[in-house]
Amino acid sequence: MTTLSNTQELPNGPVAAALLAGGAGAAMLGLATTLAEASAGVKNLLVWFNPVGPLSGKTGVAVITFFASWIVMHLIFRGKNVNFARATAVALTLLFIGLMGTFPPFFELFVKE
Amino acid sequence: MSISPREGWTVLHGMLFGAAFLLAFAGGFAGLYSLRPEWVTAEGIKERILRLKVGLWAMALIAWATVISGTYIVYPWYRASDxxxxxxxxxxxxxxxxxxxxxxxxxxxxxxxxPIAATVVAFAVTYYGPALAKKVGERRALMIFFVAAFATASIAGMFGAFINKVAPIR
Structure with missing residues (x-):
């Protein structure tokens, strides 16, 4: 019978990088959504595809942030063990920023009259 | 009995892609939650990990398909200026x-x-494989991300269903 102790001990860096990148992507979506409400200039800059309007840019920067930060952090953290509890706390904080920034009663606080 | 192309895309986006993701969540969560060496044998964990990898990557792909089809195909009809x-x-x-x-x-x-949260979870389960069973903190963090993926997809799905009931895209 195989035992789990036979499994190779893998460093946690790549998973921490993925969690942090997910948090960064989420936070960028929240930030872009809120900034688009606060500034007409930002909103116009985020219109990457006219039929979709600024949602194309908001989600575009979030997805680019997610994958780009994942690649960078993966290269930094691969083969290493990091403080996983701290990485998780940062990732969840970033995820929470993303959830707040995409909640209409929150981002509407920043609507430019 | 017929549906228009727009109604067809709306069904594909919400009822097929979106609903499939939400339905698959329970299985994925149960798999992650019960991935413990004290509950499952090593052979059982190996078998379960294969199912989790396939299921979680399928969920991540479905989640991307849902948001891309919703944003770039259905949403322009929804927000048209007419x-x-x-x-x-x-x-x-x-x-x-x-x-x-x-x-x-x-x-x-x-x-x-x-899709962002679901992709993170799918990657982490693939990376660790059976070793994830022994990693309590990592598994807990992944379950939070997985629940976040489900919660956000649920909000989107619920409002999509209600909005399409009040003002259908035809």
Whole structure:
């Protein structure tokens, strides 16, 4: 019978990088959504595809942030063990920023009259 | 009995892609939650990990398909500037305006968090494989991300269903 102790001990860096990148992507979506409400200039800059309007840019920067930060952090953290509890706390904080920034009663606080 | 191409895309986006993701969540969560060496044999964990990897990557792909089809195919019809678009119809009546100003505004943004979170979970399970069973902190963090993916997809799906009931895309 195989035992789990036979499994190779893998460093946690790549998973921490993925969690942090997910948090960064989420936070960028929240930030872009809120900034688009606060500034007409930002909103116009985020219109990457006219039929979709600024949602194309908001989600575009979030997805680019997610994958780009994942690649960078993966290269930094691969083969290493990091403080996983701290990485998780940062990732969840970033995820929470993303959830707040995409909640209409929150981002509407920043609507430019 | 017939449906228009627009109705067909709306069904594909919400009822096939979106609903498939939400339905698959329970299986994925149960798999992650019960991935413990004290509950399952080593052979059982190996067998379960294979199912989790396939299931979680399928969920991540479905989540991306849901938000991309929703944003780039269905949403332009919803937000069209003509008076017959769903957005125009909702905003024309103060009694239904909040379906757009709150419901659609929340749905169109928060739904994009689901594929991001689901992809992170799928990658981590693939990376660790059976070793994830022994990693309590990592598994807990992944379950939080997985629940976040489900919660955000649920919000998007729920408002999508209600909004399409009040002002259908035809």
């Amino acid at each position: 008076a017959t678009s769903a957005r125009s119809i909702l905003l024309a009546d103060p009694a239904t305006a909040a379906w757009h100003t709150f419901g659609m505004e929340w749905k169109e943004h928060v739904g994009w968090l689901a």
